[in-house]
Amino acid sequence: MALIYFDNCVTSQPAPEVIEAMLPYMREKFWFPANYVRHGSVIAADIDNWRRTVADSLGARPGEIHFTRGGTSANNLAIKGFVTANAANGSHIICSVVDYPDILTNAAFFEQSGFEVSYISCDRDGRVNLDELRDSLREDTILVMTTLANHTVGTIQDVRAMRGILDAAGSQAKLLVDAGQAYARMPIDVNDPAIDMLTVSAHKIHGPQGVGALYVRKGVHLAQMMHGINRVDSLETGGVSIAGMAGFARAVELAFDDLPGAIAHIRALSDYLLDRIESAIPHTMLNGPRGEERISHNINVSFDYIEGEAMMMMLSLQDIVVATGSACASQGLKTNYVMIAMGRTHEQSHGSMKFTLSRYNTREEIDLTVEKLAGIVAELRRRSPLYNPENE
Amino acid sequence: MQYSQKVLDHFMKPHNVGKIENPDGEATEGSPACGDQVTLHLRVNPETLIIEDIKFQSYGCASNIATGSIITDMALGKTLDEASEIHWKDAAAELDGLPPQKMHCSVLAVDTLHAAIRNYKERHGQAKRSGFDKEAILDELRKVIYPQVGEDIVTLKMVKYVGFENGEVIIDLGVPKFDQYRDNIAEEIREHLEKFEAVKSIEINM
Numbered sequence: 001m002a003l004i005y006f007d008n009c010v011t012s013q014p015a016p017e018v019i020e021a022m023l024p025y026m027r028e029k030f031w032f033p034a035n036y037v038r039h040g041s042v043i044a045a046d047i048d049n050w051r052r053t054v055a056d057s058l059g060a061r062p063g064e065i066h067f068t069r070g071g072t073s074a075n076n077l078a079i080k081g082f083v084t085a086n087a088a089n090g091s092h093i094i095c096s097v098v099d100y101p102d103i104l105t106n107a108a109f110f111e112q113s114g115f116e117v118s119y120i121s122c123d124r125d126g127r128v129n130l131d132e133l134r135d136s137l138r139e140d141t142i143l144v145m146t147t148l149a150n151h152t153v154g155t156i157q158d159v160r161a162m163r164g165i166l167d168a169a170g171s172q173a174k175l176l177v178d179a180g181q182a183y184a185r186m187p188i189d190v191n192d193p194a195i196d197m198l199t200v201s202a203h204k205i206h207g208p209q210g211v212g213a214l215y216v217r218k219g220v221h222l223a224q225m226m227h228g229i230n231r232v233d234s235l236e237t238g239g240v241s242i243a244g245m246a247g248f249a250r251a252v253e254l255a256f257d258d259l260p261g262a263i264a265h266i267r268a269l270s271d272y273l274l275d276r277i278e279s280a281i282p283h284t285m286l287n288g289p290r291g292e293e294r295i296s297h298n299i300n301v302s303f304d305y306i307e308g309e310a311m312m313m314m315l316s317l318q319d320i321v322v323a324t325g326s327a328c329a330s331q332g333l334k335t336n337y338v339m340i341a342m343g344r345t346h347e348q349s350h351g352s353m354k355f356t357l358s359r360y361n362t363r364e365e366i367d368l369t370v371e372k373l374a375g376i377v378a379e380l381r382r383r384s385p386l387y388n389p390e391n392e
Numbered sequence: 393m394q395y396s397q398k399v400l401d402h403f404m405k406p407h408n409v410g411k412i413e414n415p416d417g418e419a420t421e422g423s424p425a426c427g428d429q430v431t432l433h434l435r436v437n438p439e440t441l442i443i444e445d446i447k448f449q450s451y452g453c454a455s456n457i458a459t460g461s462i463i464t465d466m467a468l469g470k471t472l473d474e475a476s477e478i479h480w481k482d483a484a485a486e487l488d489g490l491p492p493q494k495m496h497c498s499v500l501a502v503d504t505l506h507a508a509i510r511n512y513k514e515r516h517g518q519a520k521r522s523g524f525d526k527e528a529i530l531d532e533l534r535k536v537i538y539p540q541v542g543e544d545i546v547t548l549k550m551v552k553y554v555g556f557e558n559g560e561v562i563i564d565l566g567v568p569k570f571d572q573y574r575d576n577i578a579e580e581i582r583e584h585l586e587k588f589e590a591v592k593s594i595e596i597n598m
Contacts, residue, residue, distance in 0.1 A: 308451035313403070327427045328453035332578040333493060333539055335427075346425040356452060383409050383457060385431035385449035386424060 002336045004320045004365045008204065008297060009151055009356035011015065014247065015206040021250035022208060025243035032231050032239065047232065050249035054213050057191035057256045058198065059269060066214040067245050068236045071180045072199030074214035075102035077235045078176055081222030082143060083110055089172060096120040096128045097341040098155075100147045100178045102199075107145070120251055124343050125289040126155035134165050141173040144390055148183035152325065153288030154298025156186065161291035163193035174220055177311030184255035185263060185296050196220050202244065206358065207251030211244035242369035262359060267296040269357050269366065275300050276370040281377050287352055289340065299355045300325075302348040304388035306380040310354060314376045322371050347386075395454060396488035398462075399407045403454040406461035408468070412478075417512025421504040426535040428584050430460050430501055432508040434481045441472045444562030448485050448504075453495040455487075459501035462486050478502055479537075483564030492542025499544075524590035526556050530596065532584040533563070539573050561585055574598060 003184055005013065007264075034040025048062065068074040085092065094261045095107050097119045106118045120134040123127050128146065146157050146167060159177060165210075166173055175195035179188055183200040190198055196217045203209040213310035214235065216222060228237035232245075255262060278284060283304035288294055301312065308324030315322055325336035327350060353373075381387040394401070416435035422429040429452065435445035446468050448460040463483050467475040480498040484490045490498055491565035533554070534546045545551055545565070554565035563581065567574050578596050585591050 065519075139485075305451070307452050307456075310403070310457060313454045317404070326453065327576075328456075333427075333573065348429070349422070350427045383406065383449055384451045385420060385429060386451050 002319070004361075004369055006355040006357060006361065007321045007323050010323065010357040011203045011209060012206050012358050013360060014203070014208055015251060015254055017254060018116065018247040018250045019105065022243040022247040025246050030242070032242065036276055042261050044344075045348070047245060050245050051278070053249040053252050054200075055215075057184070057188075057252050058215055059191050059309045060215050061218065064190075064215050064218055066216065066235050067235045067248075068212045068233070069215050069240060070210055070212040071178070071199055071204070072102050072212075073236060074199035074201070074212045075100075075178060077213050077225050078104065078199060078216065078222065078226045079103070079106040079143070079145070080109075081235065082174065082176070082197065082220070083115070085221045085223035086142045086174075090138075090142040090185070091115045092118070092138050092141040092146070093143045094118045094120060094133065094136050094141060094173070095145040096122060096147075098122050098126050098147070098152075098338045099145060100149055100151050100180060102340070103176075103178055105149060117392065121251070122155075122341055124156055125293070126150050126153045126287075126342050127185070127289070127293075128157050128162075130158065130161050130165060133162060134169070136172065137165070141171060143176060144171075145176045145178070147178045148188070149179070149295035150288065151181050152336060153300045154181070154295040155288050156182065156293050156295055159195065160193040164196075168259050181295055182375075184252070184259070186268065187204055187259060187387045188382070190215055190217070202248035202251055204221060205251050207329050208241075208244045208247040210241055211248045213248070227256075262367075263296050264279050266303050266357055267365070269309075269361055270297060270299050270355075272363060273357070273370070274301070274356060275365045276366060277373070285339070285348065287342065287344065287348075297308045297357045299357075302344065303377050304347075304351060305384045307350050307378060308352055310380055311351075311373070311376055314380075315369070315372065318372055320372060323354040323356070324350075325354065326350040330357045336354075395458075395491070398486075398488045399447075399455060399458040399490065402458035402461040402487065406448075406457050408447050408461065408464035409449065410590055411449065412445055412447050417508045417515065419504050419507035419511050421507055422452070422500050423583060424451055426558070426579060428456045428497060428500055429578070430456065430504040432460075432464075432504045434508050434512055436472065437513055443467050443470055443472065444473055452453075452500075453494070454582075455490055455497040456500065458485055458487055459490070459497045460504075463501045463505050467505055472512065472588065476506060476509055478505065492537075493539040495542035496537040499537055503535055524588055526554055527555050528586065529561060529563075533581065535584055536577060536580045539576060540571075545577065558592060561591055561594045562597070563595070564597045569574075 031039045033044035049063045055065045113119045120132045135304045145332045176197040184205040198215040201212040226237050233238040284304045287300040308326035309328040327335045336349045412433035416436040417434040420431040431449045433447045446464045450457045450460040480502040484498040532543045538543050555562035
């Protein structure tokens, strides 16, 4: 049986067209860009085109796009580069308790270096508390960071409202948006609302691993964090994979060819999955908002009385790939911080399953998965001391 | 990290799952908040003190279910005293090993077995509730596994100091500042000590 893959928020299968687009740059055109020589000029022109492709997908100008070695690299270059360059203007940073680890670990790094960080709380659906953001803004706030679509529960943050709060306060703070999960799954325009820095990753949109992009609004200055020879990019120095960029650009073309149609397709699949789970399995709870406030590919459900790693493993043994918020399956055996921040109990976090879909998933896969899952949940509940069948 | 085939077998088809009506001894250890809980029921022959039936239920991950299953197999047919000798390392070995991060599952399962045996003995006047002292705290700390290596924190000499006075437990631990398991170890220690009535507060210094 072929693998049924529902973990696209971690990484996604490269599209066949992406692999085709990459091959020439590994076989024949293996060069780095260069001036005045024919082979290097070809690559330089290609990179310009790819940069334009990524820029167009975000409403940015090509000069505002930096290719990086991935989403995390883009976040590090942006956050460290910006804070370092602007430390003279203030030492206060704002993010939220539910942000992507790239943001939280960088915030913690600066906190240890003497910066102050305000961590904004969220509501039960993972929406960042905007009043708290307004109240946290200070004269010395230099950076506000957010994760456009939450990586755990898919909540889409109201970046327009955040921008409005910064503008109304006349704040000097720049707005950084991690769009790793949101990119190609909802429309993004860096000018509406105005975003100062934005990061994306190729391998989450059926592109290759090891390449991403950083958008930096013209006029926003980043210090160089990665020192070395400027082969492809002034921030991400050294050799960035040319084939990777080729694949990334192809993935963007495929994703944005009919973005509204693609989003509608994935949302229909996600809605179908949720509907099937809720009708086939009792004692479940959707984590995160329902409908348009949720990114199109994410369904996160807690199953009462049972633990997620056991569910995940049983599905895995049947070649179905999902993720769980269980501490047992996490690095450091920690309870999922997003779930706890949203006011879920530890049990609800341990018993949560995350399905992140792609255009390659089908209704048949969903039917089969829910059928297997219903059996697994029933069997694990039979084994659980927390479950009392007489309550049915 | 991989589970052994034996762990997978016991996880997929666990032995002795369920409850015993009016058990002779029973125990529940762990907590759902910590992500694992095991309940054990015993049927004991009052003449021979042999465990004639044993059933378990588990809320937890694959290794939690597998260790619950294996200890029921190991204890079945043994006398209470023989079953009391089962160590968590025996249970892990019987499963052809567990990943170090999962060793605490074996501790929990064996702890539950020992608690169920103690419960039987208490019900039948064969054991008195023992007092609570520093030694008892150390016994509990021997059940806290450092997930990095799968060995307990006392054996690993991570426990630098244990104090106990007027219900206040003070524990000094040697754990590196950036150790990813710091929170987990503190949580485990609290889980093990909070269940004792004699413990009013727990201070953990790292």
